[in-house]
Amino acid sequence: MYEHDVIVVGGGGAGLRAAIAAQEEGADVAIVTKLHPVRSHTGAAEGGINAALREGDDWELHAYDTMKGSDYLGDAPAIETLAQDAPEEVFQIEHWGMPFSREEDGRVSQRPFGGLSFPRTTYAGAETGHHLLHTMYEQVVKRGIQVYDEWYVMDLAVTDEETPEERSCHGIVAYDVQSGEIAGFKANDGVILATGGPGQAFDHTTNAVACTGDGYAMAYRAGVPMEDMEFVQFHPTTLPSTGVLISEGVRGEGGILYNADGERFMFEHGYANNDGELASRDVVSRAELTEVNAGRGFEDEYVMLDMRHLGEERIVDRLENILHLAEDFEGVDGLKEPMPVKPGQHYEMGGIETDENGHTCIDGLYAAGETACVSVHGANRLGGNALPELIVFGARAGKHAAGGDLGEAQIETGERGDIEYDETELPYQPGEVGMDTGPSGGVAADGGAVAADADAVVEREVEAQRERVSTLMERDEGVQHSQIRADLQKTMTQNVNVFREEEGLKQALRDIREIREAYQDVYVDDPSRTFNTDLQQTIETRNLIDVAETITLGALVRTEFRGAHWRAEHQERKDDEWLKHTLVGWNDGDPTIFYRPTILEGENKTYEPKERSY
Amino acid sequence: MSTQVPETETETETETEPAGESHQERRMTEKAAKREYRDAQKKAEQELRAAEESVHLKVFRYDPEVEDKQEPRFDDFYVPYTKGMTVLDALMYARDHYDASLTFRHSCRQAVCGSDAMFVNGRQRLCCKTQLSEMAEPVRIEPLPHQDVVKDLVVDMEHFYDQMHAVEPYFQSEDVPKEEQRQSRENREKIKMSTRCIWCGACMSSCNIAAGDNEYLGPAAINKAYRFYMDEREDEEELKEHRLRILEQEHGVWRCQTQFSCTEVCPKDIPLTEHIQELKREAVKNNLKFW
Numbered sequence: 001m002y003e004h005d006v007i008v009v010g011g012g013g014a015g016l017r018a019a020i021a022a023q024e025e026g027a028d029v030a031i032v033t034k035l036h037p038v039r040s041h042t043g044a045a046e047g048g049i050n051a052a053l054r055e056g057d058d059w060e061l062h063a064y065d066t067m068k069g070s071d072y073l074g075d076a077p078a079i080e081t082l083a084q085d086a087p088e089e090v091f092q093i094e095h096w097g098m099p100f101s102r103e104e105d106g107r108v109s110q111r112p113f114g115g116l117s118f119p120r121t122t123y124a125g126a127e128t129g130h131h132l133l134h135t136m137y138e139q140v141v142k143r144g145i146q147v148y149d150e151w152y153v154m155d156l157a158v159t160d161e162e163t164p165e166e167r168s169c170h171g172i173v174a175y176d177v178q179s180g181e182i183a184g185f186k187a188n189d190g191v192i193l194a195t196g197g198p199g200q201a202f203d204h205t206t207n208a209v210a211c212t213g214d215g216y217a218m219a220y221r222a223g224v225p226m227e228d229m230e231f232v233q234f235h236p237t238t239l240p241s242t243g244v245l246i247s248e249g250v251r252g253e254g255g256i257l258y259n260a261d262g263e264r265f266m267f268e269h270g271y272a273n274n275d276g277e278l279a280s281r282d283v284v285s286r287a288e289l290t291e292v293n294a295g296r297g298f299e300d301e302y303v304m305l306d307m308r309h310l311g312e313e314r315i316v317d318r319l320e321n322i323l324h325l326a327e328d329f330e331g332v333d334g335l336k337e338p339m340p341v342k343p344g345q346h347y348e349m350g351g352i353e354t355d356e357n358g359h360t361c362i363d364g365l366y367a368a369g370e371t372a373c374v375s376v377h378g379a380n381r382l383g384g385n386a387l388p389e390l391i392v393f394g395a396r397a398g399k400h401a402a403g404g405d406l407g408e409a410q411i412e413t414g415e416r417g418d419i420e421y422d423e424t425e426l427p428y429q430p431g432e433v434g435m436d437t438g439p440s441g442g443v444a445a446d447g448g449a450v451a452a453d454a455d456a457v458v459e460r461e462v463e464a465q466r467e468r469v470s471t472l473m474e475r476d477e478g479v480q481h482s483q484i485r486a487d488l489q490k491t492m493t494q495n496v497n498v499f500r501e502e503e504g505l506k507q508a509l510r511d512i513r514e515i516r517e518a519y520q521d522v523y524v525d526d527p528s529r530t531f532n533t534d535l536q537q538t539i540e541t542r543n544l545i546d547v548a549e550t551i552t553l554g555a556l557v558r559t560e561f562r563g564a565h566w567r568a569e570h571q572e573r574k575d576d577e578w579l580k581h582t583l584v585g586w587n588d589g590d591p592t593i594f595y596r597p598t599i600l601e602g603e604n605k606t607y608e609p610k611e612r613s614y
Numbered sequence: 615m616s617t618q619v620p621e622t623e624t625e626t627e628t629e630t631e632p633a634g635e636s637h638q639e640r641r642m643t644e645k646a647a648k649r650e651y652r653d654a655q656k657k658a659e660q661e662l663r664a665a666e667e668s669v670h671l672k673v674f675r676y677d678p679e680v681e682d683k684q685e686p687r688f689d690d691f692y693v694p695y696t697k698g699m700t701v702l703d704a705l706m707y708a709r710d711h712y713d714a715s716l717t718f719r720h721s722c723r724q725a726v727c728g729s730d731a732m733f734v735n736g737r738q739r740l741c742c743k744t745q746l747s748e749m750a751e752p753v754r755i756e757p758l759p760h761q762d763v764v765k766d767l768v769v770d771m772e773h774f775y776d777q778m779h780a781v782e783p784y785f786q787s788e789d790v791p792k793e794e795q796r797q798s799r800e801n802r803e804k805i806k807m808s809t810r811c812i813w814c815g816a817c818m819s820s821c822n823i824a825a826g827d828n829e830y831l832g833p834a835a836i837n838k839a840y841r842f843y844m845d846e847r848e849d850e851e852e853l854k855e856h857r858l859r860i861l862e863q864e865h866g867v868w869r870c871q872t873q874f875s876c877t878e879v880c881p882k883d884i885p886l887t888e889h890i891q892e893l894k895r896e897a898v899k900n901n902l903k904f905w
Contacts, residue, residue: 035721035727035729036771036775036813038727038728038812038813039719039721039722039727039728039729040727041721041722041727043722043726043727043812044722044724044726044727053793053794090794091792091793091794094794094795095785095790095794095795096784096785097784097785097842097845097847097848099797099802099805099806099809099845100794100797100802101802102797102798102799102802103799104799105796106796106797106798106799107794107796108794125806127726127810130726130810130812131809134809138783138784138785139784139785141779141783141784142782142784142785142786178764208721208722208723208727209720209721209722209723210721241698242698242723242724243723244723244724245724324725325724325725328725328743329698329724329743330698331698473641474641476644476645476648477648480710480714482709482710482711482714486710524714525649525713525714525715526714526715526717527641527642527645527680527715528677528679528680528715528765529679530677530678530679530764530765531717531764531765531766531768532717533717533718534714534715
């Protein structure tokens with residue numbers, strides 16, 4: 001068994017920042033990641049990092065834009081924390097050497113971005129995430145923080161009291177991908193989940209193959225509610241053939257969208273009369289699909305994004321990476337031709353329910369970054385707000401886990417406080433199907449007998465995971481994970497996409513149920529313990545099933561249109577009824593759905609929900 | 615191998631475990647039997663595919679733990695071709711449809727994570743940005759040369775990471791202003807290309823010197839050092855001296871013989887050789903000894 005004070009799961013932006021913060025607080029920290037940190041998908045982020053740095057801008061404007069962008073579903077304490085901490089965090093990474101693009105006077109450049117009232121998006125070309133990731137990894141190397149790279153975390157070691165709020169997390173169980181060794185990792189002070197997004201639940205996504213929602217699923221099964229999972233961001237500009245992201249920076253710099261009739265539809269069809277292409281992402285994605293569905297798309301699939309008029313010099317200076325991507329993955333020269341684009345799954349606004357210090361309702365369990373839901377983004381994330389989220393809340397989670405004082409959190413977590421339960425009729429009972437190939441339901445059952453002994457809790461989970469792997473490996477026929485994953489992606493892409501209808505959502509739930517049943521017969525074909533990606537992907541697929549179900553459940557019960565969540569039968573935002581977060585609790589395999597009111601009271605003002613127009 | 619492929623799968627019984635027998639061995643034997651049957655099926659399927667428009671891959675296979683893969687070999691896969699298909703797409707197809715044990719690293723699919731550098735048709739390339747249409751058939755896919763093979767197309771990257779870490783690749787200056795440090799556009803431009811490195815290891819694998827001298831820092835690590843040495847935000851004389859001392863040691867910049875192979879294969883077009891030469895110049899200018 002390995003032992004550290006703080007264990008960070010995931011080596012992307014949030015994980016690295018959390019590890020550095022925990023170490024600065026004096027903790028012995030380790031990062032456990034299924035990739036090597038520099039392979040994390042933070043590296044693919046392009047656009048930039050929002051922070052109010054300049055004369056004429058301030059954190060309150062940033063907070064207001066974020067709240068408006070969230071369609072009034074973000075929690076004010078979280079949003080204001082993001083806006084207040086972002087400038088300091090941006091200066092911090094600049095001090096660590098981040099190669100930001102620069103103004104004539106040598107200061108960090110900022111550009112306009114969707115939904116912002118001030119050009120506050122700092123950037124490093126169109127490869128901001130790559131530089132952020134590498135800059136932070138460099139600091140991890142400098143500090144000698146231990147990294148267990150290519151160790152796949154399979155589950156958390158959590159005690160099993162009756163309710164999640166009484167449980168504590170004592171560590172994790174992981175296996176060394178290279179050797180197959182399964183080992184326990186005991187965390188004396190805390191485990192921080194920073195595992196990124198769940199894009200692999202969809203088949204057209206900007207997310208990496210590694211974005212399989214592991215953190216969500218592990219926390220969910222341990223008893224932490226999944227918050228607002230129905231809010232999935234579809235980025236309006238991804239390449240049709242691959243889902244590769246074309247940064248919002250293209251529109252930020254002045255790129256335009258047009259349809260097959262040559263119309264600049266954002267204006268000409270009235271989707272966003274003021275901001276046009278720079279409306280928020282949910283608005284632009286829906287506009288594009290509406291155009292395509294009306295027969296005004298190219299090849300019934302995509303629209304065009306044109307940046308030629310910006311001129312070669314500016315494009316090469318600020319968007320060079322986009323030229324490479326368009327050329328390599330679509331065979332298009334962005335200097336001479338427009339680029340085909342269509343919406344693709346990009347970001348999960350919801351996630352593991354945490355407070356503004358990254359803490360979940362389980363003692364010693366934290367989450368930060370895309371996998372967490374504080375909630376900063378509410379129903380729709382603004383471009384340029386994901387990277388500050390990583391560093392702001394990564395730093396807070398790291399500091400808090402290591403015992404640093406951040407003051408009392410204002411956001412409540414878990415099944416307590418001001419909550420109400422949902423009464424929706426579901427087409428079937430979601431959740432558990434004979435879990436013999438699954439994790440141990442998240443927690444073992446001994447009535448809390450070993451709760452006091454952290455070693456025993458970790459050991460017990462190691463045993464459970466060893467058994468799980470044996471079961472998967474010993475089966476020599478059945479169904480393969482690749483088939484199951486393809487089926488899952490198909491139903492999610494068909495039914496839980498930009499436009500959602502009740503019948504489609506119910507169909508998705510029925511499909512997921514069948515997929516769960518199929519998973520009972522999943523087997524690992526590769527008999528080797530050496531670098532067995534077949535085994536790893538089989539476990540990841542189980543995580544995707546759990547995550548996909550929470551997304552679909554949330555989408556079905558929320559009978560309104562807010563932010564990224566569009567419902568055919570419910571075409572308006574219903575503030576009287578729905579200014580509340582959706583929460584899905586695993587409840588030992590018998591999921592419960594409940595709600596908690598959104599917090600609109602900020603430090604100096606209360607945010608009033610208004611009609612959102614761009 | 616039998617060519618008679620049974621129509622239906624035979625029922626399997628769940629077995630109870632006899633005590634004492636080597637569990638792993640038994641498992642392997644059973645799997646081998648099942649595999650033979652499935653191989654026959656796949657072979658039949660592949661022959662069918664070969665008749666349609668497909669791409670022929672020849673993929674290196676090796677697994678120290680599995681008996682029939684302990685001796686390295688090449689497997690043939692016929693993958694149905696679709697427009698815009700990359701080498702990575704083809705590998706994924708082969709793995710998901712023919713052989714789940716086919717192993718390779720990959721993640722982002724868009725040339726930024728640096729996971730899938732391999733030796734494709736005799737050259738180091740990132741599979742995700744290599745179009746199949748530009749490759750002669752059969753497309754030969756091997757692990758990166760000059761590195762230990764862990765399994766199939768996966769190589770051990772530890773040595774590469776060690777070399778990267780050896781150049782102290784991080785800002786060390788403690789003296790920072792409250793706000794951002796200033797950096798001129800010219801200076802950012804100067805370091806821009808060097809900051810694009812994605813640690814894929816293609817350059818190191820292509821370098822003859824690195825192949826013969828395990829201690830040579832190698833192009834990627836030297837380029838990383840260049841990125842810090844040239845950054846004006848950290849121009850303290852002492853620090854620069856310190857960085858140069860690391861670079862001009864026996865296995866540093868002077869080992870480079872300007873063959874340009876690293877520059878040729880770099881998927882990010884970083885002028886690696888040029889950067890190494892610039893640092894040689896710095897070392898001379900600094901009037902320090904060299905070997």
